[in-house]
Amino acid sequence: MTDISKPPAVDVEQLRAAVGDIYRGVAERPDAGYHFHTGRTALAHLGYPSEVTDPLPDAAADAFAGVANVFEPGLPDRGERVIDVGSGAGADALIAARAVGDDGAVTGVDMNESMLERARRSAAEVGLTNASFEVGLIEELPVEDEWADVIISNGVLNLVPDKLTAYRELFRVTRPGGRLQISDICVEQEVPEEAKRDIDLWGA
Numbered sequence: 001m002t003d004i005s006k007p008p009a010v011d012v013e014q015l016r017a018a019v020g021d022i023y024r025g026v027a028e029r030p031d032a033g034y035h036f037h038t039g040r041t042a043l044a045h046l047g048y049p050s051e052v053t054d055p056l057p058d059a060a061a062d063a064f065a066g067v068a069n070v071f072e073p074g075l076p077d078r079g080e081r082v083i084d085v086g087s088g089a090g091a092d093a094l095i096a097a098r099a100v101g102d103d104g105a106v107t108g109v110d111m112n113e114s115m116l117e118r119a120r121r122s123a124a125e126v127g128l129t130n131a132s133f134e135v136g137l138i139e140e141l142p143v144e145d146e147w148a149d150v151i152i153s154n155g156v157l158n159l160v161p162d163k164l165t166a167y168r169e170l171f172r173v174t175r176p177g178g179r180l181q182i183s184d185i186c187v188e189q190e191v192p193e194e195a196k197r198d199i200d201l202w203g204a
C-alpha cells in the first residue's frame with residue numbers, strides 16, 4: 001500500500017512542465033493522436049449520455065481527456081456549487097453548469113492556459129454564465145474554504161505527486177457533508193521509487 005504522506009522524490013517543477021507540454025498539445029492539436037482517447041470519441045466510449053454531450057461546444061468536447069464518466073454517481077443538483085479540479089477544456093464543468101442552473105455555480109481550475117482558453121470560449125458560446133475558469137494548481141486551489149457542495153475531477157490526481165496536499169485542498173474547499181466525485185487511474189500494486197522519479201512515465 002502506497003503511503004501518500006511521503007511524496008515521491010520527483011522534480012515537481014520538471015513534472016509540471018512535462019505535463020503542461022502534453023496537455024498544451026491536446027488543447028492546441030486535439031486530433032494529433034495520443035496514447036489516450038480524446039474528444040467526443042472518448043466521451044461516448046466512457047458512457048457519457050448523448051443528452052449531456054450533444055450540447056457541448058466542439059471547443060470543449062474535442063479536447064476532453066478524462067478517464068471515466070465522473071457523473072456516474074449522478075449529476076450535481078440544481079443550485080449546487082461545483083469545482084472541477086483540473087478542468088481541462090471544460091467538458092465536465094459545462095455539463096455540471098447546465099445541471100446546477102442559474103442558482104448554482106461551477107468553477108473550473110487548471111494550470112494550463114490553452115485548456116482554460118477553450119473552456120472560457122465554450123462557456124461563452126453556449127451562454128453558461130454560471131461557469132468560470134481560473135488558472136491555478138490543485139495543490140493551492142484559488143477557492144475559499146468550504147465553498148463547494150461537490151468536487152469533480154477527471155484524470156488529474158494521478159498527475160500530482162503530492163497527493164496528501166492535493167486531497168487536503170479538496171477537503172478545505174468542500175463544505176462539511178459535501179461530496180467528491182473523482183475519476184482517475186489507480187495502479188493496484190506498489191510502483192518502484194525509481195519509476196516514480198521517471199518523469200516520462202508520469203505522462204505515459
Ligand SMILES: C[S@@+](CC[C@H](N)C(=O)[O-])C[C@H]1O[C@@H](n2cnc3c(N)ncnc32)[C@H](O)[C@@H]1O
Nearest residue numbers: 064065066086087088110111112137138154155
Ligand atoms: C488528463 S487532463 C484532464 C482534463 C479534464 N479533466 C478532462 O477530463 O478533459 C489533465 C488536466 O489536469 C491539469 N493538471 C495537471 N496537473 C495539475 C495541477 N497540479 N494543477 C492544476 N491542473 C493540473 C492539466 O493541465 C490537464 O488539463
